Structures are given as structure tokens and as C-alpha cells.
Amino acid sequence: MSTARTHIIKRKDGWAVKKQGSSRASKVYRNQGDAIQGARKMNSTSEIVVHKRDGSIRKWIKKK
Amino acid sequence: MGNTSFEKNVFINCPFDKEYNDLLKPLLFTIIDIGLTPRIASERLDSGEVRLEKIIELIEESKYGIHDLSRCKAKNIGDYSRFNLPFELAIDFSCRQFSTKKNLKEKKILILEEEKYSLQKALSDLSFSDTKSHKGEPEEIIYQVRDWFYETGKSNLKSPSQIWDDFNYFYSDLYQKKIEKGFSKKAIERIPVPEFLDEIIKWSN
Numbered sequence: 001m002s003t004a005r006t007h008i009i010k011r012k013d014g015w016a017v018k019k020q021g022s023s024r025a026s027k028v029y030r031n032q033g034d035a036i037q038g039a040r041k042m043n044s045t046s047e048i049v050v051h052k053r054d055g056s057i058r059k060w061i062k063k064k
Numbered sequence: 065m066g067n068t069s070f071e072k073n074v075f076i077n078c079p080f081d082k083e084y085n086d087l088l089k090p091l092l093f094t095i096i097d098i099g100l101t102p103r104i105a106s107e108r109l110d111s112g113e114v115r116l117e118k119i120i121e122l123i124e125e126s127k128y129g130i131h132d133l134s135r136c137k138a139k140n141i142g143d144y145s146r147f148n149l150p151f152e153l154a155i156d157f158s159c160r161q162f163s164t165k166k167n168l169k170e171k172k173i174l175i176l177e178e179e180k181y182s183l184q185k186a187l188s189d190l191s192f193s194d195t196k197s198h199k200g201e202p203e204e205i206i207y208q209v210r211d212w213f214y215e216t217g218k219s220n221l222k223s224p225s226q227i228w229d230d231f232n233y234f235y236s237d238l239y240q241k242k243i244e245k246g247f248s249k250k251a252i253e254r255i256p257v258p259e260f261l262d263e264i265i266k267w268s269n
Contacts, residue, residue, distance in 0.1 A: 054086040057239045
């Protein structure tokens, strides 16, 4: 399991950016596009896993 | 069947179709996360077995029953309603009501619906039953089912948001594992329910 994996997960009030292993989300955005942009700016992550609203995978982004 | 498995078994009465999979998957995950065992009619594929007998057996083996009646309604004019769902709920109620066995008298039954009180329009006999609404949302079904188990006496449960996040983490690990095994994205989404259930169990251990 990668420790540098960040997830974009559906929340009742938007889309959370949450690093796997963290107890809390870094931030909750109103839409998924903004959440992805927010995750891209995080230096501590190498992979962004974008989930659909049912939890399945929409996109897997590997940062260079 | 030992008494231990009865205490842990959760009979699930819900539609087994593509449309309901979005709710069934997090429901299965929640039950396993709580430390219980989901029992579904599709867990064994034996065409020689009479379906109703199998369902009665599952109900008798399960302390808990979760009945999702949110998809009973016919979709189009001329379609029939799904009578299997309320029928199986009635079997579970009857099992608790009329059985002389002590453990079956202790059965706990949860009825799920999409919108609060919507069932009363079609099944007013259920007005005082334990119903919860999931609004058709995968995240919400985790909240409602987890909270119901807490109300029935299960303690030391994770928060519902943690279970939801873990479900998402599980999905990413499953995705990675299956891609490495040559599955397409579409094939991963179409993994049959028994296989999905096996994967949750493996991930949770």
C-alpha cells in the first residue's frame, strides 16, 4: 500500500482530498475538479486516486 | 450451524441487479467491517436448489436481517412491482414472531427505503418498524447501516466516515490488483457480487 497516495473522495458536502493514512481530510472542495487541482499542489503525494461517487475509480493520476 | 455463526450472520434482502450494485457493495463492506457475515441468496450457485428453501435457510441462520425495499416500485407503466423483496421481509418477520426457538425471537430487522416514510404509502403495516433511508446514496447507506448496528448494541465501531473512506481505499487496492491481473476498467466494475465479497474479506483480514 503506497503511503504517498492521495484520494479524492465523495463527501455529503463536496469532494474531500484525503491522504491515505491521515485521520482527517486536508480540505473539502465543492466540486471534484477543484479537489483534483488542490491535490496536485500537494508536494507529499505521488499518486492521486480520483473516485466516483460510488467509491469506484474514475481516474488514477501519477505525478511526475 | 453453531450459535456463533447465527450471532454474526446478516441476511441481506435486496435486488441483485446492476442498478443496485452501487448500494450493495458499500453495504457488504460495512457489514464485514463491523465483524459480521453477510448472507445473500446469490452466495451459492446451485441450480438444483429451490430458491425459496435457500432463502428460508439463510433467514433461519441469521440474527440480523437487512431488507432494502427502496427498489420495489415498478419503473414503467405495465411493469410489475418487485414482490420478492416484501415477501422475504415477511418471512423474516414471521420467523421472529412465530418461532419457538429463543435465538430466533432475538432477531433484529432493519428496513431500508430511499426516502423517509415513502414505504408507508405502500406498506402501512410497517409504520412502527425500524426503517432508515439511504437516499439512494452509497455513502449514506454506510452511515445508516453502521448507526443501526450501534443502536442494536454493537459497540467499538469505527465512525461512518472512516468506514466510507476505507471502502474507497479498498476499491483503489482492488483496482490496482485487478489491473495487474489484466482486468479492464469495465471488467473491474462488473466483478460478480460473490467475487467482490471475497475480495472485501481478503482485504479486511
